[in-house]
Amino acid sequence: MQLAATIAERIRGVTGIPRTALHEPALNGNELAYVTECIQTGWVSSVGSFVDRFERDLADYVGARYAVVVSNGTSGLQVALMLAGVTAGDEVLVPTLSFVATANAVSHCGAHPHFVDSSYATLGLDVDALDAYLRETARVSDGVCVNRRTGRRIAAVVPMHTFGHPVDMPALVELAQRYAIEIVEDAAESLGSYIADRHTGGFGRCAMLSFNGNKVVTTGGGGAIITDDTELAKRAKHLTTTAKLPHAWEYSHDEVAFNYRMPNLNAALGCAQLERLDAFLAAKRELANRYQQAFADLPQVELFTERAGTRANYWLQTLLLKPGHVDERDAVLRATNDAGQMTRPVWKLLHTLPMYAHCEAMPTPVAADLARRIINIPSGPQLVAGAL
């Protein structure tokens, strides 16, 4: 049997169902009860008890002092970058292997993404390669990191925990300190992922989470900014709620700001989802085990599993074609999707997209190789029957 057909068959064996999306929300906990409460009390909009509770529950879960919920992850990352001091004209280091929103959030600050290669070990940005690259490319003077070529400040770096697998954050923290660069984590994909016992998103000035419909936990659409810094948390709330000054009736605002609020209706969904996060994570881990067994005897592929010292949330299960089988990627994608088992390749590398083609980029051979080899396969927690 051809590799593509074999893989489709093995996936079908694990999922046990004739048709499955890549990641579907599981909404059979308290979602309906909480949303009903919003509608019956009239509290559906921009303030409400579920907003407050979701912010507390999230902060507790990730071990941060504060969480500020927002309309989505993209908006959250834009504001997180602003909080970290990124301003128009700056450069921000971003993995080229990421969803386009990581770079868009930089652009929305008027800053320029500067693309970085990835690591085979983590699928996230390669700290060693970045270190070697910055040695050539950047200089630090008066506590400011400057790109020698462009003369622009390199203000921040955005590690993204690909598919829930953590970047080597301790090494990145050391490097960022050495280069006087702020860290803002794109933890959109890594709710429930840890390095030792520290949750991802807890290593920089602030971080972003996403609750889009395809994420581990969904609010329909939504995101959060997490931080331990009281001032930053206040400012995050202020900037995402039109910078209105508190007053019984007066409408006064003290800076250009955004409406990036998460409605109470969506936060209600989030509260219910968060109650079930540990069950989702257990199911996704079991799914990884099952895939690993299912592919154990196929030498052409391997399942990407968590690195020692980390705990992955297995947001998207990740199959890697071994070198020599890269040419079969599209056949595998076709066979699996035709068989009703939704799969997809990783994103096109960001520095190859037309609007980012002119940006600064280090050589990205590993990202290019990974982009040819990654296939994400069905990952929803409900694929483990009886787990939820």
Add this chain to the structure above:
Amino acid sequence: MQLAATIAERIRGVTGIPRTALHEPALNGNELAYVTECIQTGWVSSVGSFVDRFERDLADYVGARYAVVVSNGTSGLQVALMLAGVTAGDEVLVPTLSFVATANAVSHCGAHPHFVDSSYATLGLDVDALDAYLRETARVSDGVCVNRRTGRRIAAVVPMHTFGHPVDMPALVELAQRYAIEIVEDAAESLGSYIADRHTGGFGRCAMLSFNGNKVVTTGGGGAIITDDTELAKRAKHLTTTAKLPHAWEYSHDEVAFNYRMPNLNAALGCAQLERLDAFLAAKRELANRYQQAFADLPQVELFTERAGTRANYWLQTLLLKPGHVDERDAVLRATNDAGQMTRPVWKLLHTLPMYAHCEAMPTPVAADLARRIINIPSGPQLVAGAL
């Protein structure tokens, strides 16, 4: 009895209830049924049948060819301005008497708000005064309107239909043509408001609607871009959904874009709300009648009512203190709020806020006068018992 106490008493007489907010959502139609359907089918996120239906229903209601729903009105206005060709460094004419989001959306395009005075007749921007001002301030050369003082292009004008009372759009359309300026309507407050039989939002290149919790119709948080132009509608969808190119599995994007999607969960609320809009409007009109009667014998105040040739949605009921009674505004605000009948003054004039104080502005005596005299009083449709 003092004026403030009298007004509080009269409002209480009309609302008939001891405590009321300024505008509360009425969610006792199909809201719960539709939201339940989202949760039971799993379609809560960025695509879904309620998104499609809400876009069709909205377009039908306002008589536009297209509606593109977005995360809120502020984001919608930003994108509407981009669609109309506003780019960084341009100036955009904006009423100083508006909610801060009108100016923020201009800033989010990298453009500069340029503030305009208001009209006693409409509470919206004064077309005649603007005409006289532009005669002094602007010149048109090669089809481009330029501010003589700053040298910047004046790219667009944003009429805002204050509290649902339409700006004199036929006159503005004529003026905008003469000055080669695009019109982008901020129709956040005017769903259900018409000039003759044309719905507000239908006079410019495109317009924005808001479905914030305090609006006539709510989606929790949300907005829409409406337009008759097929190309603009496509581009609105593209820009608000990460500019992803259609493909079975590939993630490719062709420009810097946004995640400004409205989740299906919120669109479900919108569909149910829109079914009831005509009932809401009838109740709000009846409420206006009742207030008018209740204040008929008070010479110190008048209720602002719809102008001949227009139909107002009476989003926020508006009391005007007559000249000579302006000093009693804060006493009225205190007495009414203390009595559980929520009232508020209009927004602080935008050109007086710190972040907009340095912007271009024409003299704004009428807006300044109105800002001292306007008091919004409880306006929810459910205040007319039995109407819904």
